[in-house]
Structure formats: C-alpha cells, structure tokens
Amino acid sequence: MFRGRDVLTLMEFRPDEVVALLEMAKGFKARYHAGEVYTPIHLGKTAVLIFEKPSTRTRVSTSAAAYQLGMNVIVANPQELQLGRGETVPDTARTLSRYAHVIAARVFKHETLEELAQYADVPVLNLLSDKFHPLQSLADALTLWEKKGRLNGLKVAFVGDVGNNVAASLAVIGSKLGWEVRLVGPRQLWRNDLSRLAEDAGLTGARVYQTDSLEELKGVDAVYTDVWVSMGFEKEAEERERLLRPYQVNASVMELAGPQALFMHCLPAHRGMEVTDDVIDGPRSVVWDQAENRLHTAKAVLAAVTP
Structure with a gap:
C-alpha cells in the first residue's frame, strides 16, 4: 500500500491512507509503552537523513524511529556531503539511492525535496521545508x-x-x-x-x-x-x-x-x-x-x- 512512496506534503495520500498511518503509529506507541521498543521490520536497511537546518525533535525522533525498526542511520549536513561543494541534488539523489533504502531531508526550499524525489530511486521524506511539515x-x-x-x-x-x-x-x-x-x-x-x-x-x-x-x-x-x-x-x-x-x-x-x-x-x-x-x-x-x-x-x- 505504501512501499516506495514519497512523503512530501501528505497531499499525496488519500484520507483513508492517512488514517492507516495514524493507526499504525498508535499501535507502535502502545507496544513502545508496553516495553516493545525494538521492532526490526527493516533489519539491516539504511536511512540517510540530511539536515540543512538545525533540529532537535525531528533529528532525534526520526533517527530513533529508524534504529528501532532495525535500520542503520546516517545523519549528515550538506557540508559533510559533496552537496556542500557543489554536487547537484540530482547527482546526490542518484548516488544515495545506491546505498540507502530511504532518504529523509530537512531543507530550506521545498523544491530541493521535489528534486530529490524526482531523481532518487528510493522514497524521499520531508523532515521540514519552507512549505510543509507533514510528519x-x-x-x-x-x-x-x-x-x-x-x-x-x-x-x-x-x-x-x-x-x-x-x-x-x-x-x-x-x-x-x-x-x-x-x-x-x-x-x-x-x-x-x-x-x-x-x-x-x-x-x-x-x-x-x-x-x-x-x-x-x-x-x-x-x-x-x-x-x-x-x-x-x-x-x-x-x-x-x-x-x-x-x-x-x-x-x-x-x-x-x-x-x-x-x-x-x-x-x-x-x-x-x-x-x-x-x-x-x-x-x-x-x-x-x-x-x-x-x-x-x-x-x-x-x-x-x-x-
């Protein structure tokens, strides 16, 4: 139902799909508070998180969520990537798609996310842009x-x-x-x-x-x-x-x-x-x-x- 889909605004999802995501979250929370923190649905897969802006809740919650699903988490800012030295967003997206199973980014311009999604072969998540904050x-x-x-x-x-x-x-x-x-x-x-x-x-x-x-x-x-x-x-x-x-x-x-x-x-x-x-x-x-x-x-x- 959701595999491989980008999450850029939530407008891409039908009302019943939004409800399904919330029901899933509610279930994860119940198990979390019952002591079932680690639910390795995606054991060994990799999430790359890119932060152009400072972050506390988004960075820590997304990193922790990925880890609890069994994923490897790589967090970087553009200066730690070749993005900071002029590599294009399309080239970055194509490259990261060969290493990661999902790319998530917190950016100044929403168009950066749209460009990442256009050229990536894996899902792209909006961790905040100037236009939307879907999570x-x-x-x-x-x-x-x-x-x-x-x-x-x-x-x-x-x-x-x-x-x-x-x-x-x-x-x-x-x-x-x-x-x-x-x-x-x-x-x-x-x-x-x-x-x-x-x-x-x-x-x-x-x-x-x-x-x-x-x-x-x-x-x-x-x-x-x-x-x-x-x-x-x-x-x-x-x-x-x-x-x-x-x-x-x-x-x-x-x-x-x-x-x-x-x-x-x-x-x-x-x-x-x-x-x-x-x-x-x-x-x-x-x-x-x-x-x-x-x-x-x-x-x-x-x-x-x-x-």
Missing part, C-alpha cells in the same frame, strides 16, 4: 486522537503566522480527517493556496478558512501556535513581531477558546513571544505529547514506505 502534522493528529477520543469532526485553530509550514500541514491533515481548521492571523500573512484542499474537504466534510478575529477561537478543541519568525525569515523579525503581537496565546486567549481547548505547539517555543509560560506549562498543554508522538509517527512512516 509534524501526523504527530499532531495522533495527539488529538488520544486526547479527544476521535479523529474526525475536530475544531482546531492555528493562531499567528498562518502562512508558515506548520499551518499548511495542519490544514492538509485537517482536510484529510474532516476537521474544521481555523487559521487565525493578520491578513498580511494569509494563504492563497487553500483551494487545493477542496477535493479532500469535499470527501471528508472538512472546512478550512482564514480570519483575523480571535473571536473565532471560541469552542475549538485545540489552540495551536508556532514561532513568529521561522528559520529563513530572520530579516523580517521586527515586522513579523509587530504584526503578530496581538495574536500571542496567553491566558486570556485560552479563556476565550473555552475550557475544552488544548494548547499545542510544534516546538521549539519562544516563550514570552507567541506563547506565555503559564499556557505552555499549564494543565491544558499537550506539547510534550506532541513531541513524543513525533517518534511513533516517524516510525509508522518509515515502516510503511521503506521498500
């Missing part, structure tokens, strides 16, 4: 499933930089699972690509829309935020902070959302900026569950797509 959205969905007891019919508000990669992937997975995704942020950062979700939304009953009003937080199952200045946008920091200051998630915002609302963040968090300490450390925060679930969802993806 994060799988962990988010697993977390909400655990906390809310259901996968469909959820209402999730993403607050702040609604144009970023995490918001994009939340909208994608929400359209696959029949959620109402409210993208709450300043109009200057609104997306112009939501029409691509229409087909899935038509199948699942999902609704994804943008608003600049915090009043739209009322009644949601979760309030999600992310850093105001993502990697690669440092030159815009001052302007972004000015635009987004009214969208800080604090106690008043969580009160507006209601007592049923969980707090979510993909981490790392800039405390005092997009979220206050009392919220991220509060009883409704599920950020550490999200972080753990990066391991189990990465394990499901690697188990499913590795040939």
Whole structure:
C-alpha cells in the first residue's frame, strides 16, 4: 500500500491512507509503552537523513524511529556531503539511492525535496521545508486522537503566522480527517493556496478558512501556535513581531477558546513571544505529547514506505 512512496506534503495520500498511518503509529506507541521498543521490520536497511537546518525533535525522533525498526542511520549536513561543494541534488539523489533504502531531508526550499524525489530511486521524506511539515502534522493528529477520543469532526485553530509550514500541514491533515481548521492571523500573512484542499474537504466534510478575529477561537478543541519568525525569515523579525503581537496565546486567549481547548505547539517555543509560560506549562498543554508522538509517527512512516 505504501512501499516506495514519497512523503512530501501528505497531499499525496488519500484520507483513508492517512488514517492507516495514524493507526499504525498508535499501535507502535502502545507496544513502545508496553516495553516493545525494538521492532526490526527493516533489519539491516539504511536511512540517510540530511539536515540543512538545525533540529532537535525531528533529528532525534526520526533517527530513533529508524534504529528501532532495525535500520542503520546516517545523519549528515550538506557540508559533510559533496552537496556542500557543489554536487547537484540530482547527482546526490542518484548516488544515495545506491546505498540507502530511504532518504529523509530537512531543507530550506521545498523544491530541493521535489528534486530529490524526482531523481532518487528510493522514497524521499520531508523532515521540514519552507512549505510543509507533514510528519509534524501526523504527530499532531495522533495527539488529538488520544486526547479527544476521535479523529474526525475536530475544531482546531492555528493562531499567528498562518502562512508558515506548520499551518499548511495542519490544514492538509485537517482536510484529510474532516476537521474544521481555523487559521487565525493578520491578513498580511494569509494563504492563497487553500483551494487545493477542496477535493479532500469535499470527501471528508472538512472546512478550512482564514480570519483575523480571535473571536473565532471560541469552542475549538485545540489552540495551536508556532514561532513568529521561522528559520529563513530572520530579516523580517521586527515586522513579523509587530504584526503578530496581538495574536500571542496567553491566558486570556485560552479563556476565550473555552475550557475544552488544548494548547499545542510544534516546538521549539519562544516563550514570552507567541506563547506565555503559564499556557505552555499549564494543565491544558499537550506539547510534550506532541513531541513524543513525533517518534511513533516517524516510525509508522518509515515502516510503511521503506521498500
């Protein structure tokens, strides 16, 4: 069903396939907590992980997931590869395909992943690009499933930089699972690509829309935020902070959302900026569950797509 497939956005997968990945992740997590950590489905196979950007959760969770599946893990940045000396992405993809069974990369430009996938003969996984963060959205969905007891019919508000990669992937997975995704942020950062979700939304009953009003937080199952200045946008920091200051998630915002609302963040968090300490450390925060679930969802993806 999944063998040999790339995971670049999750738009490549049908709604039922996304559910199947989440069910697999849930099973891996149950066995993990029962003491069955090592499940050598891909014993002796090799995963190459390339990181153009710094990483904590993605690097460690994906490496650990591959190891737990019995795989050899090679982690490198472009400067440790000939990519850093001018070798082309196609040549790198062709070469690594002869050594590895799966290539995963965290990149500045999504086009780099698309080029890797075009020329590689093995699956290519998106570990984060400027446009999408699909493995994060799988962990988010697993977390909400655990906390809310259901996968469909959820209402999730993403607050702040609604144009970023995490918001994009939340909208994608929400359209696959029949959620109402409210993208709450300043109009200057609104997306112009939501029409691509229409087909899935038509199948699942999902609704994804943008608003600049915090009043739209009322009644949601979760309030999600992310850093105001993502990697690669440092030159815009001052302007972004000015635009987004009214969208800080604090106690008043969580009160507006209601007592049923969980707090979510993909981490790392800039405390005092997009979220206050009392919220991220509060009883409704599920950020550490999200972080753990990066391991189990990465394990499901690697188990499913590795040939």
